[in-house]
Amino acid sequence: MAAAGMVAVRRTGQTELGFFFGFNTMLPVTFIFILSAPPVTARHVLVLVMVVLYVTHINWLLTFHHRYTAVHKLNSQLPPRQKIFLPFVLANAVGWGYCLPFYFAVRRPAPLGMTDLLAVTVYLAGTAVHFGSDLQKIRFKSRPENRHKLLTEGFWSWCRHPNYFGDFLIYVSFALIGGSLWAWVAPVLNAAQYLFDAIPKNERWAAEHYGQAWEAYASRTKRFIPGIL
DSSP: OHHHHHHHHHHHOOHHHHHHHHHTTHHHHHHHHHHTSOSOOHHHHHHHHHHHHHHHHHHHHHHHSGGGSHHHHHHHHSOHHHHHHHHHHHHHIIIIIITHHHHHHTTOOSOSOHHHHHHHHHHHHHHHHHHHHHHHHHHHHTSGGGTTOOOOSGGGGTOSOHHHHHHHHHHHHHHHHHTSGGGGHHHHHHHHHIIIIIHHHHHHHHHHHHTHHHHHHHHHSOSSSTTTO
């Protein structure tokens, strides 16, 4: 997946393809984990369903609505060499880090229990916020009258990056179903990537494009976790 992504980005120059191949590493890695831990159990199926739904959302966003995402902005922000190596970094981060909870989840011998129920609850909440905020942004940005306006309503009144917060909750749910301390590597990596890379880049861009409107919004709205951070 990393090699295919590097070739695709080199030929097209589109960072969206780097993210597409990077995140689609998750599905084959999950299949490998499941096949390596027979027999297939209810938890195996649950993990697979969670991953399929998550990857489907990512693919929908990158395929049909990438122009409304921060990924699209990277086309003009990243130098060509960084673009080419982006799929390699993402495929390895996803395969080794983000998928780590699934390795432990499929090896848990106990039947589904309260921890799994909590994981599903957090997953559904995260998916609702992740998908809902993305959909709200797409609808807002697709209207010509909103072209130079800042979205500050709905999920976007909760925090400045509700789509990232929803994504983080999904990785928390993966850690919960993993049932291991090592499974928490995934949400920690996810949060670190947002807090130290994606969010600073997005906010610099927003400050330049929205000026005082952004300053006012940022002064009253938390950055990542509603009411906390």
